[in-house]
Amino acid sequence: MQAAEGPPDNISELLARLDRMSAAMPKRLRQCAEYLRANINLVAVTTVADMSSAAGVAPSAFMRFCQALGFSGYSEMQALFRSEYALSRPDYAERLSHLRARGGNGSARLLADFVEAGHKSLVSLLNMTDTEVLAQVVDRLAQARTVHLVGMRRAYAVVSYMGYMLQKMDIPCVVHSGAAGIEFTASMQPGDLVFAVTFAPFAQETRGIAEAAHRAGVPLLLLTDSADCPLGKIAEAQLITREVDVGAFRVPTASMTLVTTIAIALGGARGDAG
Amino acid sequence: MQAAEGPPDNISELLARLDRMSAAMPKRLRQCAEYLRANINLVAVTTVADMSSAAGVAPSAFMRFCQALGFSGYSEMQALFRSEYALSRPDYAERLSHLRARGGNGSARLLADFVEAGHKSLVSLLNMTDTEVLAQVVDRLAQARTVHLVGMRRAYAVVSYMGYMLQKMDIPCVVHSGAAGIEFTASMQPGDLVFAVTFAPFAQETRGIAEAAHRAGVPLLLLTDSADCPLGKIAEAQLITREVDVGAFRVPTASMTLVTTIAIALGGARGDAG
DNA sequence: GACAAAATGGAATATAAATTCCATTATCGG
DNA sequence: CCGATAATGGAATTTATATTCCATTTTGTC
Numbered sequence: 001m002q003a004a005e006g007p008p009d010n011i012s013e014l015l016a017r018l019d020r021m022s023a024a025m026p027k028r029l030r031q032c033a034e035y036l037r038a039n040i041n042l043v044a045v046t047t048v049a050d051m052s053s054a055a056g057v058a059p060s061a062f063m064r065f066c067q068a069l070g071f072s073g074y075s076e077m078q079a080l081f082r083s084e085y086a087l088s089r090p091d092y093a094e095r096l097s098h099l100r101a102r103g104g105n106g107s108a109r110l111l112a113d114f115v116e117a118g119h120k121s122l123v124s125l126l127n128m129t130d131t132e133v134l135a136q137v138v139d140r141l142a143q144a145r146t147v148h149l150v151g152m153r154r155a156y157a158v159v160s161y162m163g164y165m166l167q168k169m170d171i172p173c174v175v176h177s178g179a180a181g182i183e184f185t186a187s188m189q190p191g192d193l194v195f196a197v198t199f200a201p202f203a204q205e206t207r208g209i210a211e212a213a214h215r216a217g218v219p220l221l222l223l224t225d226s227a228d229c230p231l232g233k234i235a236e237a238q239l240i241t242r243e244v245d246v247g248a249f250r251v252p253t254a255s256m257t258l259v260t261t262i263a264i265a266l267g268g269a270r271g272d273a274g
Numbered sequence: 275m276q277a278a279e280g281p282p283d284n285i286s287e288l289l290a291r292l293d294r295m296s297a298a299m300p301k302r303l304r305q306c307a308e309y310l311r312a313n314i315n316l317v318a319v320t321t322v323a324d325m326s327s328a329a330g331v332a333p334s335a336f337m338r339f340c341q342a343l344g345f346s347g348y349s350e351m352q353a354l355f356r357s358e359y360a361l362s363r364p365d366y367a368e369r370l371s372h373l374r375a376r377g378g379n380g381s382a383r384l385l386a387d388f389v390e391a392g393h394k395s396l397v398s399l400l401n402m403t404d405t406e407v408l409a410q411v412v413d414r415l416a417q418a419r420t421v422h423l424v425g426m427r428r429a430y431a432v433v434s435y436m437g438y439m440l441q442k443m444d445i446p447c448v449v450h451s452g453a454a455g456i457e458f459t460a461s462m463q464p465g466d467l468v469f470a471v472t473f474a475p476f477a478q479e480t481r482g483i484a485e486a487a488h489r490a491g492v493p494l495l496l497l498t499d500s501a502d503c504p505l506g507k508i509a510e511a512q513l514i515t516r517e518v519d520v521g522a523f524r525v526p527t528a529s530m531t532l533v534t535t536i537a538i539a540l541g542g543a544r545g546d547a548g
Numbered sequence: 549g550a551c552a553a554a555a556t557g558g559a560a561t562a563t564a565a566a567t568t569c570c571a572t573t574a575t576c577g578g
Numbered sequence: 579c580c581g582a583t584a585a586t587g588g589a590a591t592t593t594a595t596a597t598t599c600c601a602t603t604t605t606g607t608c
Contacts, residue, residue, distance in 0.1 A: 026575095026585060045318050045356040047565060058587045063567060073567065075594090082319040085359075107412045107539035108405035114531050114538075115396045122389045122396075131382035138381045153438060161431035161526070251534045252435070253527050257388050260525045264388075265381035300555055300605090321595060332557045337597060347597065349564090 007070045007077075011040075011084055014077075017069055025068065028057050032065035044081040048074040110246070117244040118253045124242050125254035134258075137221050137237050138265045144193035147173040148218070150209050151197035158197050158223075158255045165263040176209055188218045196231060197223045197255065207231060223255065281344045281351075285314075285358055288351075291343055299342065302331045306339035318355040322348040384520070391518040392527045398516050399528035408532075411495050411511050412539045418467035421447040422492070424483050425471035432471045432497075432526050436533040443541040450483055462492045470505060471497045471529065481505060497529065 008014040015037075022033035035055035036043070042051070051074075052062035063073060071077045141147055147166060151159035156177065163175035174187065188194070194213045198206045207230060210220050214234045222235035225242055232238050241254040282288040289311075296307035309329035310317070316325070325348075326336035337347060345351040415421055421440060425433035430451070437449035448461065462468070468487045472480045481504060484494050488508045496509035499516055506512050515528040 028586065045359050048567090049565070059566080060568080060587065061585085064585090075566065085319050106542060107408050107535060108403075110539050111403060111405075111408065111532070111535045112400065114535050115400050118396045118527065118531050119393060122392045126386065126389050129382075129385060131385075134381050134385065154435075156438065157431040157435035157530070160434055161428075164427060164430065165523070247538070249439070249534065249538050251527075251531050253392065253525075253530065256431070256527065256530060257392050257525045258385070260523065261381060261385045261388050264521070264523050265384050268380060302556065322597090323595070333596080334557065334598080335555085338555090349596065 007072070008080070011080065014069065014080065015040075021068065025065075028061045029065045029068060031055050031057050032062050036065075040081075043078055044085045113246045114251055117246050118251060120244040121242070121251075121254040122257065124244070125257060128240060128242065129258070130239075133237050133239060134262070134265075137239060138262055140219070140221060140237065141193060141195065141262065141266050145172065145189065145191040146193075147171065148176060148188060148192060148194045148209075148213065149173055149197075150176045150194060150206050152177075152203035152205050154199050154252065155197040155203070155206070155255075158252050158259055159195075161256060162195070162259040162263050165260065166266070169263070169267040171263075171266060188213050188216060190217060192218050193221060194218055195221045195223070196235075197259070198229060198231065199225045200229070202229055202231070210234070223258065225255075281346070282354070285354065288343065288354065289314075295342065299339075302335040303339045303342060305329050305331050306336050310339075314355075317352055318359045387520045388525055391520050392525060394518040395516070395525075395528040396531065398518070399531060402514060402516065403532070404513075407511050407513060408536070408539075411513060412536055414493070414495060414510065415467060415469065415536065415540050419446065419463065419465040420467075421445065422450060422462060422466060422468045422487065423447055423471075424450045424468060424480050426451075426477035426480050428473050428526065429471040429477070429480070429529075432529045432533055433469075435530060436469070436537050439534065439537040440540070443537070445537075445540060462487050462490055464491060466492050467495060468492055469495045469497070470509075471533070472503060472505065473499045474503070476503055476505070484508070497532065499529075 008017055018033055018037065022030055025033060032052075032055050035051070035057075039054070048059050048062050052059045055062065057065075066074045066077050069077070071080075149159040149163050149166075159175055163173055166173040194210055196206055196210045202224075210222075210231050211234065214220055220231065220235045222229065222231050222238040224232070224238065224240060227240065229238075239258060241258055243250040243252055243254055282291055292307055292311065296304055299307060306326075306329050309325070313328070322333050322336050326333045329336065331339075340348045340351050343351065345354075423433040423437050423440075433449055437447055440447040468484055470480055470484045476498075484496075484505050485508065488494055494505065494509045496503065496505050496512040498506070498512065498514060501514065503512075513532060515532055517524040517526055517528055
């Protein structure tokens, strides 16, 4: 195994190099590569000894692995992670523990809890989102003549924000608020598309509109929080977000982030085409 | 300086101890305490030598400081931070760099960008929010007979979600969508309160409703993204959130989180009273 | 201002970690 | 199946880092 030229100068480059090289590595070094990929966050705070034994490899093997990636040794690789780490998380941890610990007045503590839940929701959004499906949803929406946004209760804020963004980008869309019932389905035409957002327990009105549209030949794209959503069966594509809750309550952080991404990607796609 | 009994077993406890003891510490140790508070996130990835020189003290002084907090030494304190760190951020960093670096299809990259912006917005929410003001807002809302929620355009999703939560908790509220103009002000009565959400450039309708309410003697609470908001002058209390953008676009993550916090705290406050 | 007690900084030491070396084992081509 | 080449693991070495010790300075008290 001959070493790469210079050391990677950021984590993205390191990962790229890892992908490129790991297939051609001997057994032990490949073990290192796999362990590193799965536990990349530990590098900043772990010794070679711990790292190598967790990977099931001798320290010297891990050492050679680092050198194969272009580093002079483990320390140099660790330095990369440590510097990235120091940049992020400013005085956040401190505030968080503080608000949580003392409690002080209840609302500050609650804020800390919701912020933390938000972080977790975003992490899980990133980890769970199937980028193929996301691309497909954007693509599909780009072809639609008019986008019909459907969402009640908790999901309403999500579709209304999406509607706001689409309107700003001159993408034809209608937000179905449900107040007027299913009469809106009359406005759906061939070439249109329904983008429905519904969370457990799934609102009946959303289901009604989506199913009526489906019967009328208007395809459905779905954003939900559970694979069990009854609309999943008739949806052309389905995205799932899971919001971490505080007590029984949640902020639709992941969902808002995802629909914003879709809207902006869509704006780009339509802009390119038209 | 005599040492505390056992070592703190989490960061919250450490910070509490720090607050309790730092006032009574000699000069150099107090320097350590202050530096640690401001740079607590660095402990996991920094040596005593670096830490102490950055704090402007000798390594031995920093050592004594750690012992005063109840640790056997710096290593033991560092171990605490390292273990907390290892728990958080699972395979998140990896996904993020991945989606960002290769780009692949545009929407996946965009998602990574929005997720990261969301994290930053939440951090800044935690750092910027004045917990006194937050408590005051909750308190004030708890006394209101009816809460009037006002927000247009980008802010509409925020107030509509807040309205949804208040309704679920049986707190009387009205969401002013602006569609019907200022006629709604007729529905405001003494003892009511306006909670307005407006972001730059501030929607004229929001301003109109809030000012009309103010003239009618109905007090205003404000959530905005800038200290320059014209409504700030007439607001009884003002909360500020800053959303980190991606290009020209943003997800109202911090604002949604804050209004959810307010709503739930309010539910608790009203629940206790009634 | 002299004394005692506490605090301090720098150097010496101890500990732990990274890195290299090399004898042994596995792998591959003929 | 043999020789050559690469890979491996463990021990030895080097380097970095934490920790202690103690002479000196500062602080507070009478």
